[in-house]
Amino acid sequence: MTTEPNINMLDRNKIPKHIAIIMDGNGRWAKERGLPRIAGHWAGAKVLRSIVEFCAEIGIQVLSVFAFSTENWKRPLDEVNLILNLLLYYLKKEVNNLHENNIIIHITGEWQQLPINIAEEISRGIELTKSNTGMILNIALNYGSRKEIIKACRDLCIDVKNDKIGIEDIDEKLFKEYLFTKNLPDPDLLIRPSGELRISNFLLWQIAYAELWFTEKYWPDFKIEDLLNAILAYQNRERRFGGLKK
Numbered sequence: 001m002t003t004e005p006n007i008n009m010l011d012r013n014k015i016p017k018h019i020a021i022i023m024d025g026n027g028r029w030a031k032e033r034g035l036p037r038i039a040g041h042w043a044g045a046k047v048l049r050s051i052v053e054f055c056a057e058i059g060i061q062v063l064s065v066f067a068f069s070t071e072n073w074k075r076p077l078d079e080v081n082l083i084l085n086l087l088l089y090y091l092k093k094e095v096n097n098l099h100e101n102n103i104i105i106h107i108t109g110e111w112q113q114l115p116i117n118i119a120e121e122i123s124r125g126i127e128l129t130k131s132n133t134g135m136i137l138n139i140a141l142n143y144g145s146r147k148e149i150i151k152a153c154r155d156l157c158i159d160v161k162n163d164k165i166g167i168e169d170i171d172e173k174l175f176k177e178y179l180f181t182k183n184l185p186d187p188d189l190l191i192r193p194s195g196e197l198r199i200s201n202f203l204l205w206q207i208a209y210a211e212l213w214f215t216e217k218y219w220p221d222f223k224i225e226d227l228l229n230a231i232l233a234y235q236n237r238e239r240r241f242g243g244l245k246k
């Protein structure tokens with residue numbers, strides 16, 4: 001008999017500061033049920049709500065979720081539009097609730113290039129929640145990590161050209177300042193459901209020392225128990241950051 005993990009099993013002194021999740025498997029979840037793919041995304045959004053609540057409750061400082069990648073534009077226009085509409089609905093519905101729960105909305109990616117109604121809603125959410133003091137919900141939208149790194153390089157070059165910084169000033173700390181996540185700690189734990197064992201261009205720079213955790217479950221089936229299992233696994237890992245065992 002296996003014991004279901006519960007919140008009391010967590011070591012409160014080793015709660016990850018930052019958890020990142022690639023919310024994958026929505027399409028396959030829907031297909032297995034004979035439903036349209038968008039039904040999987042709706043079910044995924046519902047799961048996200050419960051995970052956000054739970055992460056805030058256990059004291060996670062940052063929760064990053066991959067909601068829409070720059071590569072997702074390659075999907076059929078119908079699906080892209082449906083995902084964007086879902087995002088809009090989610091934002092309209094959830095922003096006030098997130099605010100009441102003291103959560104700060106942070107977006108990683110070129111969100112200003114999204115359709116105007118979505119960009120406006122995002123802007124409202126960021127503005128409304130910017131003085132909150134609780135968990136940061138970092139939503140990756142219109143985001144691709146390689147594009148982010150290229151943009152950082154370009155912005156750095158502009159600052160070198162304008163004599164704002166010297167080439168000799170460039171180090172890891174300064175480079176971080178040019179990323180969307182400049183104000184966030186790096187993820188400690190990266191979770192990917194759906195059985196895929198890859199990173200898919202998500203926070204490549206930032207996850208250099210993150211612990212990785214995978215599950216076969218599709219995102220719409222992901223439960224608080226799965227998150228607990230991921231955190232418990234994380235708490236049992238030894239993080240050496242390239243050094244030696246203490």
Ligand code: FPP
Pocket residue numbers: 023024025026027028029041042044045048066067068069072083086087090091139194
């Ligand atoms: C990947 O599953 C999922 C996405 C591309 C979209 C994720 C979006 C949500 C969960 C909606 C909620 C998000 C917010 C912020 C409201 P997939 O379509 O690649 O699944 P598949 O690999 O099974 O086809």
